[in-house]
Amino acid sequence: MKIVYLDNNATTQVAPAVLEAMLPYFHDLYGNPSSMHSFGGQVAGKLRDAREQVAALIGASPDEIIFTSCGTESDNAAIRSALATNPEKRHIVTSRVEHPAIRSLYAHMAGQGYRVTELPVDKSGILDLEHLAASLTPETAVVSLMWANNETGVIFPVEKAAQLVHERGILFHSDAVQATGKIPIDMKKNVIDMISISGHKIHAPKGIGVLYVRRGTKFSPLLIGGHQEKGRRGGTENTPSIIGLGKACELAARHLEAKESPMQGLRDRLESALLERIPQSRVNGDLSQRLPNTTNISFEFVEGEGILLLMNEHGICASSGSACTSGSLQPSHVLRAMGVPFTMAHGSIRFSLSTYNTREEIDFVAEKMPPIIERLRSMSPYWTSVGQACASA
């Protein structure tokens, strides 16, 4: 069965050019970049190139790039460094819709005696900067706000937020895992201190991440070890993955420079087809402040796991914010923070595209979805009563 992969916010395929760039560093060029011999030393040169490619994508200097093992490590390193370098400050701020990498870390810090403020969002998933300003105190050590939300694609005004936070002498971190490569990021034009990036969301392999640390920011490493990454992250460099990530950043920069985004066109095509063909459906999240590849659609009175499994029968891959798919019993914390009603939250499906998706795939999904929803609704005890209510109205 052909796979139609619309789950690119979960992970992406490694781009063929990325894989090709990586392969020599597994066999022929396996040297350690720290070695004195030129067999190892030549790899160090390639790492420099990769660091420049990553820096170029986000408008940073190469020395502001620290390679890590994943986005979660970057988030941990950023927040723990902020706390270690401000030991007298015991208050930390974030939002209610963050990725578990930040949410769980903040919950852990709450257990260590930190006071945590979780900023609310409105029904479109938008953050109110006035709430942020009001939450800041002289006790605040760090504010962490995601650049773009993984479930809805909603973009936070992190650059303005960073300004506000910085004026008060507080560190600002942003989890930019979903935003990187999908929307332009230029660290020269903002005052954000640290951002986290993950390789496997932008067609590099799993197991490689980046922490950007602005020059001049005090930093306390998470992994203590060798001199790698200028002593900011010990451990022998994951050379093939770093080189792959460099290539992936170069490809992403090229896509961002292109005038037209075919991916956004396809996302819009899918969204409007589904809303038109399936009654009682709606998009979760602000329509304009949103990543070009993501749409989160709720189908009322059906449950997400059932939808996903029926989609799976057609080889279509996506995600859901329903309780049953999360392993917990509550629907997605993001949708709950937005006040999405239960009748809608349980039936939410996230479609996330990549540059590799085609119009044929999108039309295939738009054709398969309506009968899937109809079939589950015909089994739902709620659908009939609503149908009758609608008919009598």
Next chain:
Amino acid sequence: MWEYTDKVREHFLNPKNVGEVENADGVAEVGSIACGDALKLSFKLDENKRIQEAKFKTFGCASAIASSSALTEMIKGMTLEEAKKVTNQDIAAYLGGLPQEKMHCSVMGKEALEKAIENYQGAPAKEPGAQIVCECFGVTDREIERAVRENNLATVEDVTNYTKAGGGCGNCHDAILQIIERVRADAKPAVQPKLTNIQKIKMIEETLEREIRPSLKHDGGDIELIDVVGNRVMVAVRGACASCKASDITLKHFVEAKLRDLVSPDLIIEEVAP
């Protein structure tokens, strides 16, 4: 991704008996949309008072739909007395098992069946005196008590898997724990739910002396209590036992079983060097 059996997949992809029975004899609705799953069950009896037709409508995940489909297949042809004896374990077994986290789907089926029968027989729809324990999912103390009793549940996590209680804000975890302890204490009236350490050590010593040492001595062996740390009972074996290859088995199957039975079900036997 959940590991579903082929049987669950089959009943989800091709569910049997979807819909509502016309002129039903018994009807019940359990669950709610807020909880994430709900089931409407209806049945009709034939002239011999056996279930002739049973249908369902379910809002919920694949295992909820499969459990509903399985239930309607299972009860067809049963008398109401027979149907009353169907447990959530039976539903799960019919499907070749359900993931632990999904056991509440089978419990929902059992509840719907019970309420539909009550609906026909005119018994009280609500158990008197039941109190809501889990506010998030509207689960009562009676429902939790029954799940603990019938499925021999021991932890809050078990209760959440079977009833959903405690799966939301978590405020009711202490209350659930108390119910578990109460039910398990009732189930074994001879055992005190909370022993002090001194009581526990005393009882272990007495049990060893009275129930265990005589039979070990009979075989030329002996056992000595070295220490008790929490539920870990550290013992040393002596005499013939010390060189006996089967002493591990004796400790686990005989000594530990006896101590669990007579002192506390959580005890673990550990052998330490004599």
